[in-house]
Each structure stands twice: as structure tokens, then as C-alpha cells.
Amino acid sequence: MPGKQLSRWTIAWFASALAFLLASLTLAVAGYGGPADWAGGAALAVVHLFALGWLCQMMLGSLIQFAPVLAARPLARPGLALPALLFCALGTLMLAAGFLALDGWEPGRPLLSLAPLPLALAFGFALAMLAPVLAGRGAWRQSEARAVLAGLAGLAALWFSGAGMALALTGFGPGGLVSGGLPVHMVLGAGGWLTLAAMGVSYKLFAMFLLAPERDTRLRRAGFFAALAALALALAALIMAWLEQDTALPLALALATGALAGLCYLAEIFRLWRARRRPRPEVNMNFSRVSLVFLVATLVLLAPAALLGGPFAEAAVFLALAGWLSTLTLAQMIKxxxxxxxxxxxxxxxGRQKVPMVQDLSDPRTVARWLWLWTAGAACATLALLAQTGPGFRLAAALMLVAALGLTREAWAIRRLRHLSPALRPALLPPVILPPHPTPVQGRSSLHDRPHPI
Incomplete structure (x- = not known):
């Protein structure tokens, strides 16, 4: 990755997302949300701190960093990265506080109705940066860029569904949209936006880290068209929810075609894994493979979730968000x-002095230990949701919280170069979170010459 393509605010996006992850898990351990207890305002706040604050921010931050790599073009309007982050964090906090109005906290009602506005600005800024890169000069013909573009379309639809339900909850929208639109909203979020974007990015990252050949295969094209059909059906279901009509048929078809897209993706990743030239994958790839197990489990649960609802639906959504997407995200975040x-x-x-390898900056055993704890917690929480046991779910959430704290500490250690010997560690380090201050070094920018207290 050329240095000129580095986004100045990627680490800040990651830090903000981790803060939301820790906050959501802390509240889950405290008993806000759990089996058959997701309708209250506090529980909805926890869900959106996790899905919007953690996963959505991590995905947007990653795309702002890697879209130029996917398309081999510089990022459009990079100055929008910080405003997008600030508005995304503000909108998430406003939405979480606004949900408390459902529990009787009246000051939250205007926050709930206004929260979609900063989120619209955040997502709009992100689209203004990403869409020109991924859609221009034939970049959209690449399988990775196509998947991310479809995911961004899912993000726009996700915002429309969420904004409509927020207005409905505050008395400014059709009341039937909440009950009819909620399943569509979840499908658009976990599948239409996050999973499609994760597929696109992971095609590139898996090939890069496994040293596997990249090509636009029939499997990728079949998976993309199946995902596109699923997204179109979900949009049809959203329109029907707005019109307060039954969404069961288009939603079921969206789940079926989405499952087909997921199977094509899994088959393509299996092909990449078998074609790899790296005999011993690093820890990030080993746990990315674990995340694929969670994806398989999610696909298995889709049918009972759609037919029976209840615990199966709760477990399927949790597996998608905390198992498949979060395990993949945490594993790749460290790398x-x-x-x-x-x-x-x-x-x-x-060329000026001896430099370490990238893998020397982290401790793979420590990372593996925390990721195993995360996967164990996610698996146990899923079983607790299926069994409808609140104490079991809170205990599993506590395991996930400890794992998230450990991985956050490891990310901090990487930024401080704690795993390097003093001989390899430069005297002045880059900031932990805020962007570095470039100074010229032999015609290039040195990003490490000025220390920062953060």
C-alpha cells in the first residue's frame, strides 16, 4: 500500500469503534438486553451501540482506508473522513439516548427524531469519499469493488428504514413501519450493508495475507448477482413495510437468495485458501477462518429464524453480528x-537502517488468546439465546468484554511498539489515535518524527 494512500483518520475510526464496543458489552453485562428482552429502550440502545457504533464505524473506517487499494485510485475528498467520523459518533450517541424515551425518559424523544440527521451526514460524507473511487474508471468491474458498492447501497437503504422507524416511534411516521420494517431493517444492516462490504474487503485481504491468486471467478459473479437479488428483494420488502403491507414473501425470498450468496462466498474463500502460497497463515487469517464457521452457523439458522422466529431469530442475528462480523473484524483489526x-x-x-517485519509489532500468542476468548463468549451467548437464559447470556457477554479489553490493550501496545526491542524502537513515536504530523525526510514524508501525548 503506498504511503500516499494512507488515510489520516483510520486509527481514530478504530478507536471510536472500540469505545462503542466496550460500552455496549458493559451495558449487556449489566443486564440491559438479553434473551426475549430486546424491545425496551435501553436494550435497543445497546444493540445500536454495538451494530452502529462498533461494526458500522469499523467498516466505514476500513473502507476509507482500503477503497483506494481495491480500486488502485486515491480516495476522493479525504478531508471528509473526520467530519464523517464525528457525525457518525454523534448520531449513534443521540440514537442510543433517544431510545431511552421508550422507557419513559422524555428528553430522549427529540433526540430519537433528530438522530437520523447527523447519521445522514456521516453516511453521505462516506459515500462521497468511497463511491467515486469504487465506481470510476472501470473499478466497479472488479468483484471486490462491486460487492462494496452493493453494500453501500444497502447502507443507504438501512438509513431510510432506520430513519422511518425512528420517526414512527416518535409519532411522525406510519406506526405499522415499526413492526413490519424491523425484520427488513435487520436484514439490510447485517446482510445488505455489513456482510456485503465484508465480503468485498475480505476478497482482497484474504488474497493479500494468504498470498493467493486474485481473479474474478464465476463463483464471485454468481454470489454477487445473488446478493444483488437479495438486496432488491429487501428493498421491495421495505417499500411494502412503508405502505403497511405484508412483507413475509419478499423477506423470505431475500433470505433465501442471501443464503445462496453466502454459500458462493464461502466456496470462493475455500478456493482462495486452497490456492494460497503461504503455508502457515498468521493468527489474523486463522481466526478469520473461525469467523467463517460463525457465518455457516448463521446460514443454518436462517430457515428456523424465518419460520419460527423467537430464540432462533435472536440467535441468528447475534451470530451474524457478534460471531461472523465481529470475529472477522477483530482478527483483521490487529493486523x-x-x-x-x-x-x-x-x-x-x-534503506537507512534495519527495520522489523510487520508481524514483529504484535504478539500472536496474546492475540490468539483474546480471540479464542471472544469466540468462546460469542458461541456461549448464542447458546444462551437459544436456551433463553439471561444469566448465561450475561456471563458470555462478560467473556466477550474481557476479550475486547485484551484486544484493545494489544492494539495500544502495537501503536506504542511495546513488542519491539529497544534497539528497533525509534525514539519518537506516532500518536496512538490522532493522525501523525508529517515532516519531510529525503523527499518523502516521515510520519513518526513528532511525539503526541495521546
Whole structure:
């Protein structure tokens, strides 16, 4: 990745997302939300702190960093990255506080109705940065870019469904949209936006980290068209929900075609894995493979979730968000943090002094230990949802919280180069979160010459 393509605010996006992850898990451990207890305002706040604050911010931050890699073009309007982050965080906090109005906290009612506005600005800024890169100069013909573009369309639809339900909850929209639109909203969020974007990015990352050949195969094209059909059916269901009509048929068809897209994706990743030239994958790829197990389990639960609802629906949504998407995100976050830190600190020093390898910046055993704890917690929480046991769910959430704290500490250690010997550690380090201050070094930008207290 050329240094000029580094986004200045990627680490800030990651840090904000981790803060929301820790907040949501802390509240879950405290008993806000759990089996058959997702309709209250506090529970909805926890869900959106996790899905919107954690996963959505991590995905947007990652796309702002990797869209230029997918399309081999510089990011459009990079100055919008910070405003997008600030508005996304503000909108998430307003939405979470606004949901408390459902529990009787009246000051939250105007927050609930206004929260879609900063989120619209955040998503609009993100689209203004990403869409020109992914859609221009034939980049959209690449399987990775196509999947991400479809995911961004899902993000727009997700906002419309969420804004409509927020207005309905505050008395400004059709009341039937809440009950009829909620399943569509979840499908658009977990599937139409996050999973499609994760598929697109992971095609590139898996090939990069496994040293596997990249090509636009029939499996990728079949998976994309199935995903596109699922997205179109979900949009049809959303329109029917707005009109207060029955959404069962288009939603069921969306789930079926979405499952087909998921199977094509899994088959393509299996092909990449078998074609890899790296004999021993690193820890990020091993746990990315674990996340695929969660994806398989999610696909298995789709049918009973659609037919029976209840615990099966709760478990399927949780598996998608906390199992498949979060495990993949956490595993790759550590690698990406190491990679960006190496680029900032050591790439200007190549040829001038000895530099470490990217993998030297992290401790793979520590990372593996925390990721195993996360996967165990996610699996146990899923079983607790199926069994409808609140104490079991809170205990599993506590395991996930400890794992998230451990991985956050590891990300901090990477930024501080704690795993390097003093001989390899430069005297002045980049900021932990805020962007570095570039100064010229032999015609290039050195991103590590000025310390920062954060």
C-alpha cells in the first residue's frame, strides 16, 4: 500500500469503534438486553451501540482506508473522513439516548427524531469519499469493488428504514413501519450493508495475507448477482413495510437468495485458501477462518429464524453480528493496526537502517488468546439465546468484554511498539489515535518524527 494512500483518520475510526464496543458489552453485562428482552429502550440502545457504533464505524473506517487499494485510485475528498467520523459518533450517541424515551425518559424523544440527521451526514460524507473511487474508471468491474458498492447501497437503504422507524416511534411516521420494517431493517444492516462490504474487503485481504491468486471467478459473479437479488428483494420488502403491507414473501425470498450468496462466498474463500502460497497463515487469517464457521452457523439458522422466529431469530442475528462480523473484524483489526503502524513508522526508514517485519509489532500468542476468548463468549451467548437464559447470556457477554479489553490493550501496545526491542524502537513515536504530523525526510514524508501525548 503506498504511503500516499494512507488515510489520516483510520486509527481514530478504530478507536471510536472500540469505545462503542466496550460500552455496549458493559451495558449487556449489566443486564440491559438479553434473551426475549430486546424491545425496551435501553436494550435497543445497546444493540445500536454495538451494530452502529462498533461494526458500522469499523467498516466505514476500513473502507476509507482500503477503497483506494481495491480500486488502485486515491480516495476522493479525504478531508471528509473526520467530519464523517464525528457525525457518525454523534448520531449513534443521540440514537442510543433517544431510545431511552421508550422507557419513559422524555428528553430522549427529540433526540430519537433528530438522530437520523447527523447519521445522514456521516453516511453521505462516506459515500462521497468511497463511491467515486469504487465506481470510476472501470473499478466497479472488479468483484471486490462491486460487492462494496452493493453494500453501500444497502447502507443507504438501512438509513431510510432506520430513519422511518425512528420517526414512527416518535409519532411522525406510519406506526405499522415499526413492526413490519424491523425484520427488513435487520436484514439490510447485517446482510445488505455489513456482510456485503465484508465480503468485498475480505476478497482482497484474504488474497493479500494468504498470498493467493486474485481473479474474478464465476463463483464471485454468481454470489454477487445473488446478493444483488437479495438486496432488491429487501428493498421491495421495505417499500411494502412503508405502505403497511405484508412483507413475509419478499423477506423470505431475500433470505433465501442471501443464503445462496453466502454459500458462493464461502466456496470462493475455500478456493482462495486452497490456492494460497503461504503455508502457515498468521493468527489474523486463522481466526478469520473461525469467523467463517460463525457465518455457516448463521446460514443454518436462517430457515428456523424465518419460520419460527423467537430464540432462533435472536440467535441468528447475534451470530451474524457478534460471531461472523465481529470475529472477522477483530482478527483483521490487529493486523491492519500493525500494518498501518509499520507504514507510518518504518517505511521512511527503509534503506537507512534495519527495520522489523510487520508481524514483529504484535504478539500472536496474546492475540490468539483474546480471540479464542471472544469466540468462546460469542458461541456461549448464542447458546444462551437459544436456551433463553439471561444469566448465561450475561456471563458470555462478560467473556466477550474481557476479550475486547485484551484486544484493545494489544492494539495500544502495537501503536506504542511495546513488542519491539529497544534497539528497533525509534525514539519518537506516532500518536496512538490522532493522525501523525508529517515532516519531510529525503523527499518523502516521515510520519513518526513528532511525539503526541495521546
Amino acid at each position: 491492519i493496526t500493525s500494518f498501518l503502524t509499520w507504514i507510518q513508522v518504518f517505511s521512511p526508514l527503509i
